Amino acid sequence: MFVSDCLGVSPEGHLTIGGCDTVALAAKYGTPAYVMDEGNIRQNCRQFKASIDEYYDGNGLVLYASKAFSCKEIYRVVASEGLGADVVSGGELYTALKAGFPADRIYFHGNNKTREELIMALDAGVHRIVVDNLTELAVLDKLAKEKGKVVDILFRIKPGIDAHTHAFIRTGQIDSKFGLALENGEAMEAVREALSFQNVNLAGLHCHIGSQIHEIEPFELAAEVMLTFIKKIFDETGFLVKELNLGGGFGIKYTDEDRPQKYTAYMQRVSTVVKKKAAQFGLPVPFVLIEPGRSIVAPAGITLYTVGAVKEIAGVRNYVSIDGGMVDNPRYALYKSSYEVLVANRAADPKDYMATIAGRCCESGDLIQENARIQKPAPGDIVAVLATGAYNYSMASNYNRIPRPPVVFVKDGESRVVVKRESFEDLVQNDL
Numbered sequence: 189m190f191v192s193d194c195l196g197v198s199p200e201g202h203l204t205i206g207g208c209d210t211v212a213l214a215a216k217y218g219t220p221a222y223v224m225d226e227g228n229i230r231q232n233c234r235q236f237k238a239s240i241d242e243y244y245d246g247n248g249l250v251l252y253a254s255k256a257f258s259c260k261e262i263y264r265v266v267a268s269e270g271l272g273a274d275v276v277s278g279g280e281l282y283t284a285l286k287a288g289f290p291a292d293r294i295y296f297h298g299n300n301k302t303r304e305e306l307i308m309a310l311d312a313g314v315h316r317i318v319v320d321n322l323t324e325l326a327v328l329d330k331l332a333k334e335k336g337k338v339v340d341i342l343f344r345i346k347p348g349i350d351a352h353t354h355a356f357i358r359t360g361q362i363d364s365k366f367g368l369a370l371e372n373g374e375a376m377e378a379v380r381e382a383l384s385f386q387n388v389n390l391a392g393l394h395c396h397i398g399s400q401i402h403e404i405e406p407f408e409l410a411a412e413v414m415l416t417f418i419k420k421i422f423d424e425t426g427f428l429v430k431e432l433n434l435g436g437g438f439g440i441k442y443t444d445e446d447r448p449q450k451y452t453a454y455m456q457r458v459s460t461v462v463k464k465k466a467a468q469f470g471l472p473v474p475f476v477l478i479e480p481g482r483s484i485v486a487p488a489g490i491t492l493y494t495v496g497a498v499k500e501i502a503g504v505r506n507y508v509s510i511d512g513g514m515v516d517n518p519r520y521a522l523y524k525s526s527y528e529v530l531v532a533n534r535a536a537d538p539k540d541y542m543a544t545i546a547g548r549c550c551e552s553g554d555l556i557q558e559n560a561r562i563q564k565p566a567p568g569d570i571v572a573v574l575a576t577g578a579y580n581y582s583m584a585s586n587y588n589r590i591p592r593p594p595v596v597f598v599k600d601g602e603s604r605v606v607v608k609r610e611s612f613e614d615l616v617q618n619d620l
């Protein structure tokens with residue numbers, strides 16, 4: 189019935205998540221509020237883990253790409269499910285460490301890590317630093333030398349795959365700010381340099397072709413390109429790359445139009461390519477990592493808002509104003525992303541009203557959805573936007589000095605706050 193199977197409707201016609209009534213949650217925690225079903229997050233972690241174990245014969249690891257949603261509790265949850273984590277900034281690393289996430293399961297990414305972040309990662313003893321470019325490689329080797337360490341690295345490679353997704357979230361093609369290109373010899377030059385350096389150890393390669401991808405073929409192509417590069421490295425230098433991180437990017441269902449692939453189908457088809465190519469090249473199958481972010485947390489989350497004014501502009505459109513907007517979910521403003529929206533206190537009623545859901549910022553583009561079909565709302569109703577568990581809280585801002593909403597975890601009918609609502613005092617705490 190809904191885009192995510194953690195959602196349902198109560199006998200009173202209220203939307204439920206993780207066995208909790210969303211109208212009661214809105215009354216208890218206020219709105220706007222992010223609500224996430226911990227059970228759904230854990231189930232997603234388990235599905236990825238089980239399928240990587242099955243298709244790579246236990247020779248693989250799932251990393252949670254924590255840019256999708258980062259707070260202390262999510263690191264605790266994914267750590268307890270046996271996943272590693274991909275962090276992309278000093279802030280994410282700090283949060284993970286504060287949550288007690290084991291450093292030896294942390295992979296540190298970023299296309300322009302600062303010197304301070306590299307030092308922080310070295311001091312923390314993260315498992316791998318994913319090096320983006322030659323400048324970073326040289327800086328890292330020097331920093332590791334100063335600390336008397338040898339740091340294990342992966343190189344981020346652009347496999348030259350143009351995945352079918354929004355241009356802003358496509359990353360695998362040569363015209364991308366991320367990583368080292370194969371076409372112009374830059375990637376091979378980086379490998380040779382790393383092999384000549386004393387304080388970096390080339391543990392493996394990484395690629396990530398983009399996000400919200402529904403086809404499996406681009407992932408198969410990327411795996412083939414990466415295996416071919418591993419073979420080229422072996423032939424030209426004699427060095428055997430033992431670890432291959434194939435990134436994240438698996439699409440999820442935001443609306444009924446989305447047709448995501450089953451993750452087991454992805455794992456089955458991509459592992460077949462990896463094994464086939466390794467056999468063809470006479471090389472051992474590398475240790476394989478994947479980095480899902482969105483697909484672990486997005487389906488588990490919803491955002492609850494309260495309706496303010498409803499402006500019906502005859503012959504133009506109906507604006508339904510909510511008490512949040514681009515500050516807590518900038519994805520429509522950025523990418524025109526589609527979402528399913530409904531009135532949570534009348535979830536079973538027909539969606540017979542066309543509404544543009546407008547936020548409260550001083551921006552005409554502050555919209556959550558245009559011309560969406562929802563139940564006709566009245567002021568005071570609770571609106572739910574579905575599948576907001578990824579890239580919502582993590583991309584939220586304080587524009588117009590609006591405090592960020594809380595994050596509430598639900599599970600089996602119980603709820604608890606894992607991130608408190610920001611207060612006005614929080615907003616001024618760094619002001620002098």
Ligand SMILES: Cc1ncc(COP(=O)(O)O)c(C=O)c1O
Pocket residue numbers: 253256274297396398399400435436437438479480481482483
């Ligand atoms: C390097 C890297 N890994 C993993 C991810 C996670 O992607 P997704 O949330 O689409 O699974 C991203 C974001 O696109 C990324 O840049």
Ligand SMILES: N[C@@H](CCCC[NH3+])C(=O)O
Pocket residue numbers: 255357399400519578579583
């Ligand atoms: N933030 C983006 C995805 C970027 C993925 C990170 N590399 C989104 O909301 O879809």
